[in-house]
Amino acid sequence: MGVDLRELIPDDAKIIIEDLRTLRGRVIAIDGYNALYQFLAAIRQPDGTPLMDGSGRITSHLSGLFYRTINIVEAGIKPVYVFDGKPPELKAKEIERRRVVREEAARKYEEAVQAGDLESARRYAMMSARLTDEMVRDAKALLDAMGIPWVQAPAEGEAQAAYMARKGDAYASASQDYDSLLFGSPRLVRNLTISGRRKLPRREEYVEVKPEVIELDKLLSKLGVTYENLVDIGILLGTDYNPDGFEGIGPKKALQLVKVYGSVEKIPKPLLKSPVEVDVAAIKKYFLQPQVTDNYRLEWRNPDPEAVKRILVGEHDFSAERVNAALDRYLKAFRENIRGEQKGLSKWFAKPGKQG
DNA sequence: CTGATGGA
DNA sequence: TCCATCAGG
Incomplete structure (x- = not known):
């Protein structure tokens, strides 16, 4: 879950992003594990069943990653996903605690299904969601096919993302957790991978969720x-x-x-x-x-639409029609926003360098 | 979560 | 154009 700084962050240390395009041209280092986990937890049927391919393999994370990345690129943002490496020894206790919570939730999920309580079933299914190595491999392969760079952190992904932002290789880190601020990220974007309307737990109420940028400098000065x-x-x-x-x-x-x-x-x-x-x-x-690495290259290579289709349609039974439609949007956005081939005038503009 | 759809 | 609703895999 990470450190809960929520109540400590004053409103004036945040900038609400009404339109993602305000971040146009920025490199954002996205906490890959955090993003995938959110997709995995959220993209489910009302009874908690995740999306699955014909072989019963979960595909919620791929659906979320694919469509969200397209939206991010359409907004002109240059994403790089950062994945966790080996967790530090000190984290063992927390990892064990999460495992217990997940197993308990899995038990309650079964009970809720038996009792026909859909709402509880969905909630417990979300809580019992576990990201497997295979899911992470799938996600990396999809990103490769889409031409989106990803970085393998030696240890904590949030530490690596924060390091990249501190160096100026990224404008901000992105995660729902606040840890990257403790790792020194100059800017943290929250709600980048979960915008829209979100249902409040246990309530028939919805809140509008918008991306927000928390600036470390501003946070520190406001808190003194x-x-x-x-x-x-x-x-x-x-x-x-x-x-x-x-x-x-x-x-x-x-x-x-x-x-x-x-x-x-x-x-x-x-x-x-x-x-x-x-x-x-x-x-x-x-x-x-923190343990971080300089062993990465941020390159947005040309997408390979055939490889994307091979993964999503061929291996995971996505609808070819939907994937093709999304790819059309994506390839256009990639050319215009990442390659900068808009109206053939890109050569007149300097390439952006260090971020921030 | 996200896109597609259809009615207001 | 906006929004509620549904299905996606």
Whole structure:
């Protein structure tokens, strides 16, 4: 789930994106695991059944990735997907916790199906969704066919995306989680891969979800803290590396403690109660000096429509008609927005360099 | 989630 | 053109 900074982020540290085209020309490093997981959880029938091909293999993630990437390219954004590598050892406990939650949800899903409770079934199906290695391989193959670059992170994808944004290779990172801010991403785009209307859980209400950009500089100045302070605040609230956080400390108190004492280490021990030992220094190091790589090239190669059709239609039983229609849109958008072949005038304009 | 469809 | 609804795989 990552660190929950939601309540700490003032409205004036966010820019709501009314039209995706405001990000035209920008390279955005998208948290691939996060995006696929969202598609996998969301693209389901009312009873929770995901989309599947004739062999029973799940295809929700491919459907979401394909159509969303097309929309992103149509808006003129240059996406690069960043995938997780080996999770840090410190994350083992959180990974285990998620596994337990998923298995429990899978049990409740079966119960809800038996009871004919569609709404619960769908909810538990979403909660029990698990992204497999095969799904990630499928996704990478589809991106290759579409000419969209992807980067294999050595460890955390969010750390790698943040690093690429810090270097100026990307304008922003994109994820639903806030972790990339703790990894130092200068800008975080949320809701890039889930715009539209979203149903509130357990309610017959819908909210309009729009993409938003959170600027790290602005966030820090509004909160009146340094970047390292923000990492400390995250640790007090709880991160994937110390999911329980500290007893009785929410956003308000975390901010206050860090401001008063200057760092987690300087906060008097009696104020920091935790059921388990927390290695603050080790966690801090994960955020401040994460394992990342320079071994990537951001190249938007020409799409291979036949390869796209081979994957989606040939292997996964997508409708050829729908895929062809989407590909037409995509190839046009790719030529105009990525290649810059609009009206044959591209040679008059300088190629954009560093982002930001 | 996303695109297609059909009625207002 | 807008929106609600449905199906997609």
